[in-house]
Amino acid sequence: MxxxxxxxxxxxxxxxxxxxxxxxxxxxxxxxxxxxxxxxxxxxxxxxxxxxxxxxxxxxxxxxxxxxxxxxxxxxxxxxxxxxxxxxxxxxxxxxxxxxxxxxxxxxxxxxxxxxxxxxxxxxxxxxxxxxxxxxxxxxxxxxxxxxxxxxxxxxxxxxxxxxxxxxxxxxxxxxxxxxxxxxxxxxxxxxxxxxxxxxxxxxxxxxxxxxxxxxxxxxxxxxxxxxxxxxxxxxxxxxxxxxxxxxxxxxxxxxxxxxxxxxxxxxxxxxxxxxxxxxxxxxxxxxxISRETKGAPVVGIASSSGFSSLYISKYLMNREIGFGRKVLSVLEKLAIRFEHMPTGIDDMSIIIRSRYLTPPVSKALIANLTESLHPDEAYINRDFSIITLVGEDMKEHIGVTAKATAALSKKGINIAMLSQGSSEVSVMFIVKEKDEREALRAIYSAFFD
Amino acid sequence: MxxxxxxxxxxxxxxxxxxxxxxxxxxxxxxxxxxxxxxxxxxxxxxxxxxxxxxxxxxxxxxxxxxxxxxxxxxxxxxxxxxxxxxxxxxxxxxxxxxxxxxxxxxxxxxxxxxxxxxxxxxxxxxxxxxxxxxxxxxxxxxxxxxxxxxxxxxxxxxxxxxxxxxxxxxxxxxxxxxxxxxxxxxxxxxxxxxxxxxxxxxxxxxxxxxxxxxxxxxxxxxxxxxxxxxxxxxxxxxxxxxxxxxxxxxxxxxxxxxxxxxxxxxxxxxxxxxxxxxxxxxxxxxxxISRETKGAPVVGIASSSGFSSLYISKYLMNREIGFGRKVLSVLEKLAIRFEHMPTGIDDMSIIIRSRYLTPPVSKALIANLTESLHPDEAYINRDFSIITLVGEDMKEHIGVTAKATAALSKKGINIAMLSQGSSEVSVMFIVKEKDEREALRAIYSAFFD
CATH class of the missing domain: 3.40.1160.10 (Acetylglutamate kinase-like)
Known part of the structure; x- marks a missing residue:
């Protein structure tokens, strides 16, 4: 039925x-x-x-x-x-x-x-x-x-x-x-x-x-x-x-x-x-x-979405400070800011947040709170980012998916502000400036489907 | 003096x-x-x-x-x-x-x-x-x-x-x-x-x-x-x-x-x-x-290090479960496992851990604990990874650094298990299988320095 x-x-x-x-x-x-x-x-x-x-x-x-x-x-x-x-x-x-x-x-x-x-x-x-x-x-x-x-x-x-x-x-x-x-x-x-x-x-x-x-x-x-x-x-x-x-x-x-x-x-x-x-x-x-047979084409769809900001925090020897990440998250929580991704480096991290949460007073409070509680070397917000996501179950078995996409963006002179591959088995995420979103989507689509 | x-x-x-x-x-x-x-x-x-x-x-x-x-x-x-x-x-x-x-x-x-x-x-x-x-x-x-x-x-x-x-x-x-x-x-x-x-x-x-x-x-x-x-x-x-x-x-x-x-x-x-x-x-x-004038070459050094494992966890609708990441971290903490990176997807995450922490009994306890407390759809450990890191202060301003590196790996048929660009402003991290480490390092070096 x-x-x-x-x-x-x-x-x-x-x-x-x-x-x-x-x-x-x-x-x-x-x-x-x-x-x-x-x-x-x-x-x-x-x-x-x-x-x-x-x-x-x-x-x-x-x-x-x-x-x-x-x-x-x-x-x-x-x-x-x-x-x-x-x-x-x-x-x-x-x-x-x-x-x-x-x-x-x-x-x-x-x-x-x-x-x-x-x-x-x-x-x-x-x-x-x-x-x-x-x-x-x-x-x-x-x-x-x-x-x-x-x-x-x-x-x-x-x-x-x-x-x-x-x-x-x-x-x-x-x-x-x-x-x-x-x-x-x-x-x-x-x-x-x-x-x-x-x-x-x-x-x-x-x-x-x-x-x-x-x-x-x-x-x-x-x-x-x-x-x-x-x-x-x-x-x-x-x-x-x-x-x-x-x-x-x-x-x-x-x-x-x-x-x-x-x-x-x-x-x-x-x-x-x-x-x-x-x-x-x-x-x-x-x-x-639930599952499907993948037939060679690693990418099934490419999505894009605008309206993101990136909170960048750096502090020399950050990774030796136990609980640094947790403290950053509690500052966000206190200000009721939800975050999307939080990839960490050794001494710095970038937190991706939907821009609608970061009104001017909230942004100001966020930086002030972080500065007060964590004494970072740098803490600032970059705005106007879009996320482009390549999706496909078979992606992780394919050599060269990211190479193809990055080459397509590079050829168009589009800078990749952030790139994450492999944290998810079914997607690769690119962050670009909002002004580049449409052209980036077209370039990547063209690389995989044309 | x-x-x-x-x-x-x-x-x-x-x-x-x-x-x-x-x-x-x-x-x-x-x-x-x-x-x-x-x-x-x-x-x-x-x-x-x-x-x-x-x-x-x-x-x-x-x-x-x-x-x-x-x-x-x-x-x-x-x-x-x-x-x-x-x-x-x-x-x-x-x-x-x-x-x-x-x-x-x-x-x-x-x-x-x-x-x-x-x-x-x-x-x-x-x-x-x-x-x-x-x-x-x-x-x-x-x-x-x-x-x-x-x-x-x-x-x-x-x-x-x-x-x-x-x-x-x-x-x-x-x-x-x-x-x-x-x-x-x-x-x-x-x-x-x-x-x-x-x-x-x-x-x-x-x-x-x-x-x-x-x-x-x-x-x-x-x-x-x-x-x-x-x-x-x-x-x-x-x-x-x-x-x-x-x-x-x-x-x-x-x-x-x-x-x-x-x-x-x-x-x-x-x-x-x-x-x-x-x-x-x-x-x-x-x-x-403390700071230096960067003169065009975005990459100053390429490091590699072996002995890493990846803990993969997926659960449908994971990102709607408040505190999922925190719970994963407390399981790790309980077992005294330190982690290096924790990039998250929407419904899955990969946690990079030094393999020396993951002895057979600890690995078994880790998966058992995660399964019991989080009911993931999948939770498993992949071993024998190396991390290759491209370092350079001027990297974020350069279009095509990642494209060049991924193309070099792709040309050699080396699969990128994970890639993170932009979480740190001064480095890009690639994770490859340990067996590919030396060839990957040579390929990337050659792309940037030869």
């Missing part, structure tokens, strides 16, 4: 929902369908979820006029889809009541905001289940409370409770196609509680892991993953298969794909995942697997 | 000591002369210090016969030099009494061993001062207690006490050439206490810092430092000038030169140091300075 998750753009209009129907119909194994809230139809459109946020704010401000207009906009959004799908059932009145009912929720309940947010997915699932049934699919809407998605009581940051999987697996015993709204679970007190970033992706992953699916299909609006950012590299090659480790390195290093939390449940349950395109469903997409 | 320190091989025979006299005579500014114990005259010879160790053991064992033969050997050693120098003074009877007197020291005194060891330097200083005077040099033997070398009461590991510098600076007021034995100081209880590794070099550095010398001349039996190990690279280029940072990187990475503790006092006092050859005193040697 397969779990198929459809994103907001795949469900933004009746035309899109008809495609989804065809996709579900095309494979009997697609039994668990996870749906998002309707997304944008055009770039100028508003997402239903954003409209629900505005609606919540109006309620909080007791602004009757804007409450009304929010309700009308949202209901009309669902009605348009309902009409275009040619539905005649009473599901629209259920949806209408649900939307209007939100305004009566207590503003002092910490889960009220989550309940507003989740209404996009929840009502879309109701609508789609109704449409599927009308088209002769033996299907059924399942609320997360009936699906067994029991979560912790952390509004906006729900975590699956360990006992949930015991409940989720019983979904296998239902013989209908199950339409499950993404993005939220229910607490032990039966409150709606949403997941953090990557909402519906997380629900799909949790269900796929819980029912031990043969495959988790994540339908988006692209044919999967490309070896480099198509906005920087012209027509980069498509990636057929990636391991979870490779996927995570790429995601961490700048690829906008599935969020960590969405990967973890399927990774742990050893369920493979495929990223597919709703608008091009016969394309094989990109499959994410 | 200059401080000149002469090593054991520079003082092993009358012929060598005559050279030392000429060197001192050649420059009036050489006012502080630090001497070692007589070293080996041929490779089959015994150092006086080693003979003193045997003498100490005989005393401890109350072995009268071997006590006698030790005393005779040591006294004869000094007598040979005395005779060859043509001396006629009563210094030989003083030395004879000193050597015989050692046998009467209490074996329960924790400083007795140090007093035996220091007798090589101390009596050699007496002999040389006597010879210098006989040759018309206005000179004087100074015992460390008169020089102000006051140290902590740590037998075999003396540290200079902070108040010592106040005393040492008064040496400037004496107008003779001062002959000071290296390798030891005196405690507040007036006990002889020796320094750790690099003994006489440390004394020279302490005196140079204390008297604020214009230069600390460290006389050895080589013309200074070469850009790579002459035993591996054929006729490597001579290095004229190095900064203290460069020197330390090279020393740490495998160059057998001055020990850290010998560098620190002169570094702190901003006294430059020169390594010169007693047997070729007109050669300018290698100067160690």
């Amino acid at each position: 397969k779990v198929a998750k459809f994103g907001g753009s795949s469900l933004a209009s009746a035309a899109q929902i008809r495609r989804v129907l065809e996709i579900v119909r095309a494979d009997k194994r697609r039994k668990f369908i996870i749906v998002s809230a309707p997304g944008k139809r055009t770039s100028a459109d508003t997402k239903v979820t954003d409209a629900l946020i505005a609606y919540y704010k109006s309620c909080k401000a007791h602004d009757e006029q804007s409450i009304k207009s929010s309700q009308q906009w949202i209901i009309q959004r669902f009605k348009t889809i309902y009409d275009e799908l040619g539905l005649t059932s009473d599901i629209l009145s259920t949806i209408t009541q649900n939307i209007i009912g939100l305004a009566t929720l207590s503003q002092s309940n910490p889960f009220t905001y989550d309940t507003f947010l989740a209404a996009g997915e929840n009502n879309n699932a109701l609508l789609i289940a109704d449409y599927f049934s009308s088209e002769g699919i033996h299907s059924r809407y399942i609320h997360p409370s009936d699906a067994g998605i029991f979560v912790s009581s952390d509004p906006g940051n729900a975590r699956l409770l360990p006992e949930a999987n015991e409940h989720i697996k019983y979904l296998n015993e239902l013989d209908e196609v199950l339409i499950i709204p993404g993005f939220f679970g229910v607490t032990n007190e039966n409150e709606v509680c949403t997941f953090s970033r990557g909402g519906s992706d997380i629900t799909g992953s949790i269900i796929a892991a819980g029912v031990k699916a043969e495959l988790y299909e994540n339908f988006t609006d692209v044919d999967g993953i490309f070896a480099a950012h198509p906005g920087i590299v012209k027509a980069p090659v498509h990636v057929k298969e990636l391991t979870y480790r490779e996927m995570r390195e790429l995601a961490y290093s700048g690829f906008s794909v599935l969020h960590d939390e969405a990967l973890l449940p399927v990774f742990r349950a050893h369920v493979p995942l495929v990223i597919k395109n709703t608008n091009n469903p016969t394309h094989p997409g990109t499959k994410i697997v | 200059k401080v000149a320190k002469f090593g054991g091989s520079s003082l092993a025979s009358a012929a060598q000591i005559r050279r030392v006299l000429e060197i001192v005579r050649a420059d009036k500014r050489r006012k502080f002369i630090i001497v070692s114990a007589p070293g080996k005259r041929t490779s089959a010879d015994t150092k006086v210090t080693d003979a003193l160790i045997a003498y100490y053991k005989s005393c401890k064992a109350h072995d009268e016969q071997s006590i006698k033969s030790s005393q005779q050997w040591i006294i004869q050693r000094f007598k040979t030099i005395y005779d060859e120098l043509g001396l006629t003074s009563d210094i030989l009877s003083t030395i004879t009494q000193n050597i015989i007197g050692l046998a009467t020291l209490s074996q329960s005194n924790p400083f007795t061993y140090d007093t035996f060891l220091a007798a090589g330097e101390n009596n050699n200083a007496l002999l040389i001062a006597d010879y210098f005077s006989s040759e018309g040099i206005h000179s004087r033997y100074i015992h460390p207690s008169d020089a102000g070398i006051f140290v902590s009461s740590d037998p075999g590991n003396a540290r200079l006490l902070p108040e010592a510098n106040e005393h040492i600076k008064y040496l400037n007021e004496l107008d003779e050439v001062l002959i000071i034995p290296g390798f030891f100081g005196v405690t507040n209880e007036n006990e002889v206490c020796t320094f750790s590794r690099g003994g006489s070099d440390i004394t020279g550095s302490i005196i140079a810092a204390g008297v604020k010398a214009e230069l600390y001349e460290n006389f050895t039996d080589v013309d200074g430092i070469f850009a790579a190990h002459p035993g591996i690279v054929k006729a490597p280029v001579h290095v004229k000038e190095l900064t203290y940072r460069e020197m330390r990187e090279l020393a740490y990475s495998g160059f057998s030169v001055l020990h850290d503790e010998a560098l620190l006092p002169v570094f702190r006092a901003h006294v430059p140091l020169v390594i010169k050859n007693t047997n070729n005193p007109t050669h300018p040697g290698t100067k160690i300075v």
